[in-house]
Amino acid sequence: MTGPITALRGNTPGDLVFKLVLALSCGLVLLVAVYPIYFVVIASVSDPTMVSTGQVWLAPRDISWFGYEQIFADSRIWNGYRNTLLYAVVGTALNLLVTMPAAFALSRREFRPRRVLMFFFAFTMFFSGGLIPMYLLLRDLNLLDNWLVFILPSAVNVFNLIIARAFFEYSLPDDLHEAASIDGANYFQFFLKIALPLSMPILSVIGLYYLVQHWNDFFTGLVFVRDYSIQPLQIVLRDILISNQAFSGGAGGAGGAGAGSYAQQYADQIKYGVIVVSTLPVIMLYPFLQRYFEKGVMIGALKG
């Protein structure tokens, strides 16, 4: 991919300027993208006073674990963590169980109704009933304040269905199915024994899309759930990061105007720690799966 460009490396003055501008803008982009995340990490383990007076910017200073101690002692975070983990794992399993077979069926060219069915699915991407009918439906189904609300309504993501279907269309030639059916395989066997093993890249991409979707889901908890014991991590995060709710240890709350900057500093350190603790799992998964991710987006782009 870099071949043609390398071959074209020029030495005209214009190209030198170009290279200089390129290097500078790349550096700037890199700094802007990474530094905020890096800063959160170093600020979470540095002395809060150092951070708030601007003395921490390259490396952590006066290491302090105060924030993390507070976080580990706080039951709300771990309760939210446990709930989210449950919803993410069970939810993603259901997502894949529903999405993959459907995508396979819709990818079979000989399956005539697939055009109508694709329209049935795709239409929901552009038109929806909106918030209130959804709320009333979930109320009628007894899903309000029920942990299944985190799993059932989001069982199929049409965008993911389309990506998986495109992958099956692209990677399973018709001959393969013909050969398999001559050997006596029916659709179930063909799907389980041939299609699924060949589709591990797309399975990981779609699986991770769904996993991240569950992990970051804030809306469901906000609108459809009142019972705090089943609330996911993102709701707990909102209370700590944005609503400034106090920690069990008393620290963390902004505490109104009178509390002053001392409480604010500790509140900020807890916030930095909470950001690290809640975001780390997703960020750590991601480099391993990056190449699959790109593949997923590209297949989506080709067919979408």
Add this chain to the structure above:
Amino acid sequence: MTAATAVRPAGERAMRARRRGGAGPARHFRRYWQLWVMVAPAIAFVAVFAYVPMYGLQLAFREFDFTAGITGGDWVGLKYFHQFFESPQFWTLIRNTVVISVSTLVVGFAAPIGLALMINQVVGRRRRKFLQTATYLPHFISIVVIVGMLQVFLSPTSGLITRFAALFGVEGANFLGSEAAFVPVYVISDVWQHAGWNSIIYLAALSRVDPQLYEAARIDGAGRFSIVRHVDVPALVPTMIVLLILNMGNVLNTGFEKIFLMQNPLNLGVSEVIATYVYKIGILANQFSYATAIGLFNTLINFAFLLIANQIAKRVSNTSLW
């Protein structure tokens, strides 16, 4: 006469069916029942959780009745639409929604293109990969955490960005509590989070450019900048159009979660949008019919924009969604 006309079509249908080698639905299900089994759960979930709410949209034209549930009570026609059009909030909501979504659309549309063109120029596989990985990373951070980061970075007393701004003479600015700063903060943080991820699709398009075009341009004496300008940019146009159409369908769809989380009494004048208003009116104030009507209005406008954009693109460039 009547008997003959009644029989003929049936006979034709049977003949056509025989030519295809089957006898209609029965034969179809015998052959494809397994595919139907595989697609059935997805159909069921979408039918229940997407189409039943659409059916429930009739609530916008009815009086909400607690006992009647999703389909509502007596018909009231366009009462709730009139109520919305005549409400003092109407123009504020429309203006806020359009301003936020159009600025996000314009800036959020241009940034990934620039980024892709830039990354594509970087020589060396590993350097490119590193740059890509670094710019994708923020995409996976949750909206709650993004807004939490904005709060600590933009804190008037100790925030990193506030202190950086102070170097340029802006002392103690309260970016999160100001009407003027709301849209820029929203848009810039959105670009920060998604530009890298959204550039993937353009990088894919750039990787399909025929290398001979680069050679030809080089032989014609083009410098690197004019190669980018005259080879790379035109190669991205079809992708741009498709994404632009898709984005047009979201002109009145602002991200509810992020705006909701960034709202505070100081910026509410510019940050109250249709989506947050529907939530407050419907879920918090229980005016179900009124909120459904506002939501339906929003959906219809978006749908109209999508259709218009698609038609225009079809006329102008032969690229369209359908």
